[in-house]
Amino acid sequence: MDVTINGAPIYTIPIGPGIPISATIVSSWIVMLLITGLCIWLTHDLKVTNISKRQAAAEYLVNLATSFVRGNMGVRFDSFIPFVAALFSTSLVSNLLSLVGLWSPTADLSVEAAWAVMVFILITRAKIRSGGLGGYLKGFTEPIFVLTPFNILSEIATPISMACRHFGNILSGTVISALLYAALSLASHALFGLIPGAVGDLLSQIPFLSVGIPAFTGLYFDWFSGFMQAFIFCMLTTLYIANAAGEE
Amino acid sequence: MFQQLVTIVPWNFVAAICNLLIQMWLIKKFLFKPVQKVLAQRQQMADAQIADAEKARTEAEAMRTDYEQRLAEAKEEAAQLVQSATRTAQLRGEEIVRQAQADAASIKTKADADIAQQRKKAINEVKDEIGGIAMDIASKVVEREIDPKVHQDLIDEFIRNVGDAS
Numbered sequence: 001m002d003v004t005i006n007g008a009p010i011y012t013i014p015i016g017p018g019i020p021i022s023a024t025i026v027s028s029w030i031v032m033l034l035i036t037g038l039c040i041w042l043t044h045d046l047k048v049t050n051i052s053k054r055q056a057a058a059e060y061l062v063n064l065a066t067s068f069v070r071g072n073m074g075v076r077f078d079s080f081i082p083f084v085a086a087l088f089s090t091s092l093v094s095n096l097l098s099l100v101g102l103w104s105p106t107a108d109l110s111v112e113a114a115w116a117v118m119v120f121i122l123i124t125r126a127k128i129r130s131g132g133l134g135g136y137l138k139g140f141t142e143p144i145f146v147l148t149p150f151n152i153l154s155e156i157a158t159p160i161s162m163a164c165r166h167f168g169n170i171l172s173g174t175v176i177s178a179l180l181y182a183a184l185s186l187a188s189h190a191l192f193g194l195i196p197g198a199v200g201d202l203l204s205q206i207p208f209l210s211v212g213i214p215a216f217t218g219l220y221f222d223w224f225s226g227f228m229q230a231f232i233f234c235m236l237t238t239l240y241i242a243n244a245a246g247e248e
Numbered sequence: 249m250f251q252q253l254v255t256i257v258p259w260n261f262v263a264a265i266c267n268l269l270i271q272m273w274l275i276k277k278f279l280f281k282p283v284q285k286v287l288a289q290r291q292q293m294a295d296a297q298i299a300d301a302e303k304a305r306t307e308a309e310a311m312r313t314d315y316e317q318r319l320a321e322a323k324e325e326a327a328q329l330v331q332s333a334t335r336t337a338q339l340r341g342e343e344i345v346r347q348a349q350a351d352a353a354s355i356k357t358k359a360d361a362d363i364a365q366q367r368k369k370a371i372n373e374v375k376d377e378i379g380g381i382a383m384d385i386a387s388k389v390v391e392r393e394i395d396p397k398v399h400q401d402l403i404d405e406f407i408r409n410v411g412d413a414s
Contacts, residue, residue, distance in 0.1 A: 005253060006250035006251075006253065007250050007251030007252045007253045007254075007255065008250065008251045008260075009249065009250055009251075010249040010250065010251060012249075020249075022251060022257060022259070022260055024251075024257075024260045024263075024264075025259075025260060025263050028263065028264065028267045029267075032267060032270065032271055032274070035271060035274070035275065036271075036274045036275075036278060039274065039275060039278035039279040040278050042279065043278060043279055043282040043283060046282055046283070046285075046286045047286070048286060048289045048290050048293060049290070049293075055286075058279065058282075058283050059283055059286070059287065061279065061283075062279065062280060062283040062284065062287070065280075081280065082272050082273075082275050082276040082280055083272050085272075085275050085279070085280070086268060086271040086272035086274075086275045087268065089271070089275065090267070090268060090271050105264070108251070108257070108260055109254055109255065109256055110255070110256045110257045110258075110260035110261045110264060111260065111261075111264040113256050113261060113264075114260075114261045114262070114263075114264035114265045114268070115264065115268060117261075117265070118265060118268065167254075171253070171254075
């Protein structure tokens with residue numbers, strides 16, 4: 001039995017010669033629709049007093065995002081709250097999208113690389129704002145000039161490590177799921193193949209063992225890991241930017 | 249057809265950046281703006297209520313002060329009233345006593361005068377009586393009529409002597 005683990009499927013839109021479109025992009029749109037739909041559903045019919053549970057949830061989310069950003073970055077970075085909230089929700093929903101059998105956009109390194117580059121730009125912008133362009137460039141030669149290449153390397157390592165950490169965790173979950181399904185399917189085949197005759201042949205084709213056990217591993221690899229990676233990515237984003245901006 | 253497992257596809261990269269920016273805008277517009285608006289309204293309402301409560305408290309405080317002042321005034325007034333009533337009553341009492349004393353004194357004086365007059369009258373009567381008796385006795389002694397008009401001097405002298413003797 002072969003186990004293949006592929007990248008994002010590429011669909012073809014049947015217009016003219018056929019436009020190729022990656023499952024990553026399709027799934028991203030689904031993620032955006034889900035998040036935006038949730039936001040609109042949560043915030044319709046808002047009231048000042050006597051609020052519904054739905055509104056309480058919306059207010060809780062807003063307060064959570066606000067306190068997360070303020071806790072990690074301080075009050076002066078309030079403009080980052082929507083960015084961090086978007087980053088977290090997109091990452092989380094993307095990670096969890098694999099639960100319903102759709103392609104998870106975060107299983108494509110392009111997406112994490114894009115986010116990491118955006119964070120890198122924000123970090124650099126914060127550094128230049130706090131120390132000026134000269135100060136930013138001078139920072140690479142500290143503490144001594146010889147260390148300049150290493151400083152540049154460490155600067156570039158930040159987005160790469162962020163992207164690869166997130167991607168690696170999601171990919172490893174996918175790989176382990178695929179291996180587990182394959183293994184359970186083989187085990188099922190072997191187990192029910194012991195039954196003699198046509199009944200055994202028929203039953204051995206159905207991977208009975210694949211039902212149940214992956215749900216428990218999925219609890220960790222999909223739910224926990226998906227949540228943790230979104231959280232870690234946002235945590236690092238806020239901390240790096242706040243650190244880059246320095247003290248007030 | 250599949251992408252490679254670990255690769256960066258330029259179009260996906262660009263799409264991811266655009267998607268994240270759009271997502272950020274959407275979250276801001278559909279979640280943060282409305283919720284923050286409501287939170288601000290609630291804050292405003294709470295502030296207004298606190299201000300109202302503060303105002304009501306100040307008013308109550310002013311009313312209390314006013315009331316206390318009035319109460320103090322009323323008490324003072326009552327005290328004054330009682331004091332003046334007491335003084336009036338005292339004065340009145342004193343006057344009554346004085347009047348009574350004066351009345352008593354005048355009654356006593358009058359009584360004394362009466363007594364003195366009565367006494368004088370009695371003495372005079374007694375004198376006349378004695379004079380008459382003396383005249384009777386004397387007429388018995390001299391065996392003749394003594395005319396009171398003629399012998400007035402004699403009678404008077406006699407009475408004086410009796411008065412001195414008594």
